[in-house]
Amino acid sequence: MNDQASQLSFLASGTSADLFDIGGDQVVKLFRDSVSDEMIAREALTSAQAAASGVPTAAAIGRTTWDGRRAIIYPRLHGPTLMDWIRCNPIRAGWALDRMGALHGAMHRVRGGTLRSLKQVLATDITYGPASHALQRSAIAYLDRLPYGDALTHGDFHLGNVMMTSGGLVVIDWSKAAVGHPAADAVRSEMLMRFGIGPNDWVTRLWRDWAAARLRRSYAAASGVTASDISQWRPIVALAWLRARDAGRTPAFMRYLAKALAQAGLPSLR
Ligand SMILES: Nc1ncnc2c1ncn2[C@@H]1O[C@H](COP(=O)(O)OP(=O)(O)O)[C@@H](O)[C@H]1O
Ligand SMILES: [Mg+2]
Structure with a gap:
């Protein structure tokens, strides 16, 4: 230096x-x-x-x-990331995830204003991703029918981008923000929790799946976004995820994607 x-x-x-x-x-x-x-x-x-x-x-x-x-x-914020806090306080993980879901719900009550459109971001990621042309076409047509939404969406809302301070949880790292439908942002957080960067052994995978379900429940209670809103966005957000995430293409993720595509009546990846 x-x-x-x-x-x-x-x-x-x-x-x-x-x-x-x-x-x-x-x-x-x-x-x-x-x-x-x-x-x-x-x-x-x-x-x-x-x-x-x-x-x-x-x-x-x-x-x-x-x-x-x-x-x-x-x-300067004083305190650990939620990831580090949960490592030190594993017994209180459920409580912390409930707070995190409530924070995500509160964020989505704010309008995204003139930020870039999340639908456009997702369409671009699908277009430059690895799906066949046939699947891309069907997915974009499906995405066109989904609502725009006008919420402030974070795009990278995971345990490393929330900090535990004495004044409560604080969210950081807004580089992927957009204006869009809150359910799309909630699905993205579910995927970051289950398939994002970090340990991926079977014990951690079980914890990740549990944490994602807990987060989804507390988020739904705080936001009013329903399970069916979230299911609608899952195939799109999962397809878009493939553009940048070779390493995240685990068998578990591919099963998640296949199920989401099938439920939406979209063609399979290959
Ligand atoms: N305002 C802040 N005060 C103190 N520490 C911070 C602050 N912002 C970020 N950090 C720490 O730096 C880490 C990386 O910051 P982040 O904005 O998430 O960067 P990146 O875009 O590289 O993920 C965070 O996980 C947190 O530990
Ligand atoms: Mg970060």
């Missing part, structure tokens, strides 16, 4: 960035080169809009560059 970076004290790393404490109760999020300018701009803007609408989050203080790396300055 050179001068500017060597003054920083390392806090944490995520999939797209490294976080450092810069003093004054602020942190700098230094993005990796693979992250687009558009994602950084969206993250900064949405964090501020969500905070202004009452969503518990850290609103971006500003964008900057730090040793040539693109960065966002945030207020």
